[in-house]
Amino acid sequence: ADWAAAVAAVRGLRPSDTVLLICHVNPDGDALGSMLAFGLGLRRLGVRNLQATFPGPPDVPEPFLGLPGLDLLVPETAAAAAPDLVLCFDAASSSRLGGLVDRLTTAGTAVVLDHHASNPGFGTINIVDADAAATAVVADELLRRLDVPLDPEIAECLYVALATDTGSFRFAMTTPSVHEMAARLLETGIKPGDISRRVFDTRPFGAVRLYGDVLGRARLEPAVAGGVGLVWTYATLDDLARHQQKAYVLEPLIDSVRCAAEADVSLVVKQVGPAEWAVSMRSKGAVDVSRVAVALGGGGHRLAAGFTGRGTVDDVIAAIRAQLG
Numbered sequence: 001a002d003w004a005a006a007v008a009a010v011r012g013l014r015p016s017d018t019v020l021l022i023c024h025v026n027p028d029g030d031a032l033g034s035m036l037a038f039g040l041g042l043r044r045l046g047v048r049n050l051q052a053t054f055p056g057p058p059d060v061p062e063p064f065l066g067l068p069g070l071d072l073l074v075p076e077t078a079a080a081a082a083p084d085l086v087l088c089f090d091a092a093s094s095s096r097l098g099g100l101v102d103r104l105t106t107a108g109t110a111v112v113l114d115h116h117a118s119n120p121g122f123g124t125i126n127i128v129d130a131d132a133a134a135t136a137v138v139a140d141e142l143l144r145r146l147d148v149p150l151d152p153e154i155a156e157c158l159y160v161a162l163a164t165d166t167g168s169f170r171f172a173m174t175t176p177s178v179h180e181m182a183a184r185l186l187e188t189g190i191k192p193g194d195i196s197r198r199v200f201d202t203r204p205f206g207a208v209r210l211y212g213d214v215l216g217r218a219r220l221e222p223a224v225a226g227g228v229g230l231v232w233t234y235a236t237l238d239d240l241a242r243h244q245q246k247a248y249v250l251e252p253l254i255d256s257v258r259c260a261a262e263a264d265v266s267l268v269v270k271q272v273g274p275a276e277w278a279v280s281m282r283s284k285g286a287v288d289v290s291r292v293a294v295a296l297g298g299g300g301h302r303l304a305a306g307f308t309g310r311g312t313v314d315d316v317i318a319a320i321r322a323q324l325g
């Protein structure tokens, strides 16, 4: 990893230089949290021409509206066209950057901070640690190397990122060093109970009814010869409209679906257009779902991956079935 080069890129900034922070489309807690933490850190270092953004509509999902550093955010359309430095957070590939992908080439230097094993290293400087539980771990290490002291605001952003990507410290990546990092963050005085309630446990009532509809139509396909057990469900744009909900409320559903003990692989297929579906995949270990996702044009981690599918729900399931064998 290019730690020294990344430190030099930040240390070499002149007062007039423009810095743009970007993260992946449909930003999650790790994308937003690691990006905003680093933005706050750069602000502490005296960087003045500082913007953060993400591709697509500028709305921040409600669970993240309490994050410190949101004032750094500008709409994609207002982001500097040719920043001196761009820093990219939690994007497995440049295809996850939507209309911001051009900044990788218009910027003087592009630093990529990430933790996806499938990341090809699409920046000029790449810090990709596939052993890191979250991009926040990488961002925290770079902030340390830049001698930025932790404060409660930076800590809260990093904590939200770490807690979301580790499934609240449950997933296999939850190492002793993850807990050590969490301990350092908590020592700044941030309130994990309040943060978790806001981020994980607060959704509109309509979302609860929507969950009933979507979970009620889950299907279990037991393992067939040479194959694996599969549990899956789907949510349409009509489901969202009927319950007057936004797409972000669907994110936790995969965690309910993957409980099914009979299945090795679980899927939630979420409609994003007339014949376009965002697919969340999870594995209990026997199957590398990132391999399936990459084969279908997406990416991710061994036990959690995704891609965009085309056609009908049945077309999407059939394509995945074909990959699972």
Ligand code: 5GP
Residues within 6 Å of the ligand: 092, 093, 096, 116, 254, 279, 280, 281, 297, 298, 299, 300, 301, 304, 305, 306, 307, 308
């Ligand atoms: P989730 O199911 O939580 O949306 O995503 C799980 C993992 O898969 C994340 O690490 C995310 O980076 C990756 N992922 C999800 N959707 C896509 C996609 O469309 N393309 C790529 N390259 N990765 C995805």
Ligand code: MN
Residues within 6 Å of the ligand: 024, 028, 030, 031, 090
């Ligand atoms: Mn992410």
Ligand code: MN
Residues within 6 Å of the ligand: 030, 031, 090, 115, 133, 134, 135, 165
């Ligand atoms: Mn991540």
